[in-house]
Amino acid sequence: MDLSLLLSFLAVSVLLTLAPGPDILFVIAQSISHGRKAGISTALGLATGVIAHTTAAALGITAILYNSALAFHVVKYAGALYLLYLAYQAIKEGGSPLSTAVPQKQSALRLYRTGIFMNVLNPKVSLFFLAFLPQFITPGTGDEAFQMMILGIVFMVQTIILFSTVAVFAGMFGQKLLSKSSVGKYVNYGKAVLYAAIGIRIALSDS
Template sequence: MSLSILFSFLGASIILCIMPGPDNLFVLAQSLTQSWKAGIYITLGLCTGLLVHISAAVLGISAIIYQSTLIFTVVKFAGAGYLIYLAWQSFLAKSEPFSISKHSKMAYWTLYKRGILMNVLNPKVSLFFLALLPQFVNPKAGHVSLQMFTLGIVFLVAAFILFCLFSIFASTLRKWLIGKPAVAKRLNKIQGVIFMLIGIKIAFSEN
């Protein structure tokens, strides 16, 4: 695989990671309402989920999901349902100003698992890799599966770095919002709306 292909794919990956989507909005929402560390743990979970999707694309499992309307629909609505559940939790949370506090390891572990579920239960991610990776693979070079896996890891690394930067940015904004009680009280509701919109978008996505 040539460096030109790798850099071209890296450029495409950066653009795709920056564009508003379920994953980066999820990271921003968690970093705003909790801390940059929360965003990092969510990012680690999302990247773990990406490993699942990358492996599925390489092994051809994504193609099976794409061809099976039933499997696609089940996974899609499971993901949408999970996000709507998170939205409901946010709406029920007390509307009070937040403060910077230490989170327990259990809380971070929960965030990590949320990131995994958020990513794995979005079948569009698998279909995304299934459609994107082959475009940058050179069959004449051989080792197609290895090429696809390498490209997937490049995307994962780009997503990890950018999402970590998103977390730091959102956390900085959060510190500013702490001095704005009127806005801070509404953050849980804002987070709930974000989760709800992402869930609806996934629910109405087509195979």
């Protein structure tokens, strides 16, 4: 693999990762609500989902998803429903007496799984990798699938670093915000609105 091509891929990946989107907003929301460790756990889950999308793109599974309207819509609506479920859970947290000061803590493993599910259940991420990764591989070498896996690992590593950094700063802001009395429930309600908005956007988006 050409080094200049790899560096170009890394530069573009950083810009794409930092661009406002569902994943980074999800990390910010979890970090503000539950602290930087929760945000980092979520970031690790989202980054792990990249492995699934990269593998699918390398094996051609994503192409099958793209060509099957039924499969695409099943995955899309499953992801939207999952986000709406998370919105419902956030509303429940917001209405709890315990959340009038600080939102209830969630385990790192649960947040990690949530990050994976959110990433994997977004078929547009798979289509993005199918279109994006081949632009940075050297064709005709016979190891195109291996090159795509390497690019996927690079994308995953930079995602972990950037999302974890965002989680730390968002967590610091969240702790200051939640130190004020009765703010916790409003943070949860705001998080519920964000999750619901992302879920509805995914469900109503074209193809």
